[in-house]
Amino acid sequence: MRYRYFPGCTLKGQAKNMEDTTMAAAEALGIELVELPEWQCCGAVYPLYEDELISLLSPVRTLAAAEGEPLVSLCAACHHVLKRAQELMSRNEDARTKVTDFLEVEYSGEGRVLHFLEVLRDDLGFDKLAEMVKKPLEGRKAAAYYGCLLLRPSKVMQFDDPENPSIMEDLLKALGADVVKSPYRTECCGAYLSVTEEGVAADTVDRILDSARSAGAEVLITACPLCRYNLENCARDDGKKPLKVYYFSELLAEAMGLTVETAGDDSSKEEVSQR
Amino acid sequence: MTTESGKKSRLIEEMKAQSGQDPNSCYQCGKCSAACPVTAALDLMPHQVIRYLQLGLEDELAESKTPWICASCFTCAARCPRDIDLARMMEGIRLSVLRCREGNKFGPADLTPEQLEKLPQQALVSGFRKYNK
Numbered sequence: 001m002r003y004r005y006f007p008g009c010t011l012k013g014q015a016k017n018m019e020d021t022t023m024a025a026a027e028a029l030g031i032e033l034v035e036l037p038e039w040q041c042c043g044a045v046y047p048l049y050e051d052e053l054i055s056l057l058s059p060v061r062t063l064a065a066a067e068g069e070p071l072v073s074l075c076a077a078c079h080h081v082l083k084r085a086q087e088l089m090s091r092n093e094d095a096r097t098k099v100t101d102f103l104e105v106e107y108s109g110e111g112r113v114l115h116f117l118e119v120l121r122d123d124l125g126f127d128k129l130a131e132m133v134k135k136p137l138e139g140r141k142a143a144a145y146y147g148c149l150l151l152r153p154s155k156v157m158q159f160d161d162p163e164n165p166s167i168m169e170d171l172l173k174a175l176g177a178d179v180v181k182s183p184y185r186t187e188c189c190g191a192y193l194s195v196t197e198e199g200v201a202a203d204t205v206d207r208i209l210d211s212a213r214s215a216g217a218e219v220l221i222t223a224c225p226l227c228r229y230n231l232e233n234c235a236r237d238d239g240k241k242p243l244k245v246y247y248f249s250e251l252l253a254e255a256m257g258l259t260v261e262t263a264g265d266d267s268s269k270e271e272v273s274q275r
Numbered sequence: 276m277t278t279e280s281g282k283k284s285r286l287i288e289e290m291k292a293q294s295g296q297d298p299n300s301c302y303q304c305g306k307c308s309a310a311c312p313v314t315a316a317l318d319l320m321p322h323q324v325i326r327y328l329q330l331g332l333e334d335e336l337a338e339s340k341t342p343w344i345c346a347s348c349f350t351c352a353a354r355c356p357r358d359i360d361l362a363r364m365m366e367g368i369r370l371s372v373l374r375c376r377e378g379n380k381f382g383p384a385d386l387t388p389e390q391l392e393k394l395p396q397q398a399l400v401s402g403f404r405k406y407n408k
Binding site for chain 2: 008009010013014015041044045047048049050051052055075077078148151152153154162163187188190191192193194195196197199200203204207225226228229233
């Protein structure tokens, strides 16, 4: 299974451990992720106004660079922008002509745009993944936190049921974890409000963490570097038991029995399998 | 659209063209406000924003905190029984303020050294894109 891989800025910076653990797991699973040469920004936010065509230049350049091969990303925000830009290109001829003429590229919305979780579910299959697990996460009470960007708008993202998703729980199940579900798993973490309105992000994060704690979770998984930052840094220090937040790929690599040397969010060396 | 005062609302005309959303489709059920995760910090509830748009109250919307607290989580749009994408309308209000009124809302100088060190790059880029033009 061969895919083009778009990392995005954060996967080479604060979320390097998501990339490193994914690469190690993908190799063990026989999934080839070929990094796009000279990739650039995904666009960061999808433009919600039709005349903001300039914000589509970098995602469309990325989509065209995949040359029709399936394009995989890991960061929820990158995947969101690329998927929505693809959808717009495939339905809006006027926007497509303006953007591709400006960029001098050929692109008409072709190719699959996938999050790595979709590769695991749809192309590899969680049943097959479960057979390849070497160190099941037995007894680990783990909950999934989806956030917004993978799920909504569901008509475009087509990732999972936007109100009752199951892809991350199914992954945790395949990895042998003790899966718990919490009702706030699809609520917004506050996104970049942690930069501009800290109190608001503290409210959203506290609700998500309280909900996971009361469901019995000990660890949370996410696919978004900003969700992880907020969950780890924006909670009010109220003496409650801390919840460990991981990228889904860290638990995946651990269950695959892989030791991955990677820079963590605090830039210290850590070994996934020893946690 | 003509507002109560008879003045043609540029914001609302632009909104329809650029977001593909018509505020008049809304029947004010309030489901968006029930869905919104940040209502505690808003000075106008999401359904009130649409009502203000229906009435052409541009100046009031330009002064409201609500569009700047909206983080485009798309929950309102996911639950709207009229299939209105309120996140796009919020973007329209933000853009109209950024383009025509007071300019940029947030820049690198507003960040603390600790934030600069720890924030994921994605937060910086997306924050600047949302609050600047």
